[in-house]
Amino acid sequence: MSCSNYDWNAYALGELDAAARLQAEAHASACPDCRQELAGTRLTLDALSVLHDVDPPRRIAFVSDKVFEPHWWQRCWEFFRTPSFAGALLIAIAILVHAFAHPAGVDQKQIQTIVARAVADAQQHYQQQLLADYEELQKQNRLEYIKNTGLVRQ
Numbered sequence: 330m331s332c333s334n335y336d337w338n339a340y341a342l343g344e345l346d347a348a349a350r351l352q353a354e355a356h357a358s359a360c361p362d363c364r365q366e367l368a369g370t371r372l373t374l375d376a377l378s379v380l381h382d383v384d385p386p387r388r389i390a391f392v393s394d395k396v397f398e399p400h401w402w403q404r405c406w407e408f409f410r411t412p413s414f415a416g417a418l419l420i421a422i423a424i425l426v427h428a429f430a431h432p433a434g435v436d437q438k439q440i441q442t443i444v445a446r447a448v449a450d451a452q453q454h455y456q457q458q459l460l461a462d463y464e465e466l467q468k469q470n471r472l473e474y475i476k477n478t479g480l481v482r483q
């Protein structure tokens with residue numbers, strides 16, 4: 330008989346009757362290919378016997394099923410990872426850092442101080458000028474008076 334007449338799976342599972350079993354063993358002892366096939370089948374059965382029993386899934390899921398749709402937080406995370414969001418976040422952080430590094434209150438205070446100092450300087454300068462003008466006027470008036478009254482000879 331040729332190799333294709335032997336069912337090595339049935340042999341390994343003990344499903345053959347005694348006559349078929351003896352015939353198969355006689356063939357296997359003379360045929361290396363069938364011995365190799367039988368060894369592979371036995372190895373597979375041994376490996377399967379070690380595995381735990383696992384219930385098959387109750388239903389088969391398809392890729393299009395809702396089970397495979399991302400959760401809302403997964404979609405949020407994907408959004409946060411987009412380049413446009415990352416850019417917007419960078420700009421927002423830059424604005425915040427700038428706001429904390431240069432608070433508007435401090436700038437306003439500096440401006441007020443500078444303006445107040447400038448106003449005070451201008452007032453002081455104006456008062457000095459006014460005083461100088463007044464003194465000059467007084468001096469001229471005195472000289473005029475002296476001239477008019479003839480106290481000084483010309």
Ligand SMILES: [Zn+2]
Nearest residue numbers: 332360362363
């Ligand atoms: Zn064979």
